[in-house]
Amino acid sequence: MVSLAVTLGGAAVFWSLGKRLVPARTARWALIAYLVSPVVMTYGNAFMPDVTVLLFYLLTLLFFQRWLAQDRLVWLVSAAAAASVAALAKPTSLHVFLIMLLWLLISARDRLRRPSLYVGGAAALIAPAAWLWYSHDLYLQYGNTFGVISGGDSKFGTLAICTSSLFWTGNATIEGTLIYGIVGVPIALLGAWMAWKARGPVLLAAAFPALFVFYFAVGRYSSELGPQYHIFSLPFAALLIGIGIDGAAKWLRRRLAPRALREVLAVMTVVLLGAQSLMIFSASFRDTSGVYGACGAQLDQVSQPGDLVVIGTTSLAIDRGTPNNYQEPTIFYLADRKGWSLPADRYSSALLREHVAQGAKYFVNYDPSLVPAGSEIAGWLAADTIQVRSAAADGCDIWMLRPAGPA
Secondary structure, three states, rough: OOHHHHHHHHHHHHHHHHHHOHHHHHHHHHHHHHHOHHHHHOOOOOOOOOOHHHHHHHHHHHHHHHHHHHHHHHHHHHHHHHHHHHHHHHHHHHHHHHHHHHHHHHHOHHHHOOOHHHHHHHHHHHHHHHHHHHHHHHHHHHOOOOOOOOOOOOOOOHHHHHHHHHHHHHHHHHHHHHOOOOHHHHHHHHHHHHHHOOOOHHHHHHHHHHHHHHHHHHHHHHHHHHHHHHHHHHHHHHHHHHHHHHHHHHHHOOOOOHHHHHHHHHHHHHHHHHHHHHHHHOOOOOOOOOOHHHHHHHHHOOHHHHHEEEOOOOOEEEEEOOOOOOOHHHHHHHOEEEEEEEHHHHHHHHHHHHHOOOOOEEEEOOHHHHHOOOOHHHHHHHHHEEEEEHHHHHHHEEEEEEEOOOO
């Protein structure tokens, strides 16, 4: 419900921005494209921060546009504040500064001489920098990380990643399906051609080069592991689709006299744009928890709410030579338990004993192949723990850990 409320707030901000950049009819079509986009259906009700960061990302652009139009300091301060909150939600939103820089270079280059611009930009970074430093301390104490400034993961692209075919096909597939809903691709291309002919809106000329740089910078995630990173494309894609639909509608109005027919075509356009979202919506009713759901239910039965647990994962701590975010939260969430994730390449009795010394009482393994018969960890589990659930009988392997097992 929180995500849904934030999504509607983001749509309202997008409408306010859109009608300042394009004619009202075009802005209405852009708003429809925004709301029926598959990315909104996917993350608009998800327990994730992506629609939150999008809201403040859009507020940043709205306030910056008003500063460009009215040249009042209050709008520059508001843009800096919104950018700061967006970066607190997700630091990846900081590429919005590149969008604003390109926007300035195109439409108001003389303002680059103003000290207030740089003071506002620096001030916007204070809270995110402080939060990341605090997060670094959390990592040192508890090991919780998304790998922004320490430990666990690397989101950045490398030359090998960015020159691979997967980078190009992965990004194109995610954009085409998740952002444009497939049907929106040709309409957006028409909109891009019309925007180029009309030399506007300037925001689009600033946004797409900045996004291109951003998706290269986070290339390890943008092409494969993090489709949610593409949510930043949504407002600009929606604007292009709005421009394309309005342009096509004007052409049709001169050739199709009956208003009823035009209205039928309008409804069909909305349905086609939302077809991909309808598929996502229908799939959301299916139970896809699988083995995670089985393990969550079994762990909840055998343990107490305050018990610390170790949950194995099939992800690697080091993936193709790169630190990887291996922590899998689903079973923790479903069982309402806390503890540690165990990456597949670090399965050992030594590491489990370390977690026992830290208070771990149970070990959960949802993939039996990670504990093969005859392995060192299988022998230790058989000798020094008590198996309370098995994959064969219960759909999940769970062992009760003894606090003082032998080395």
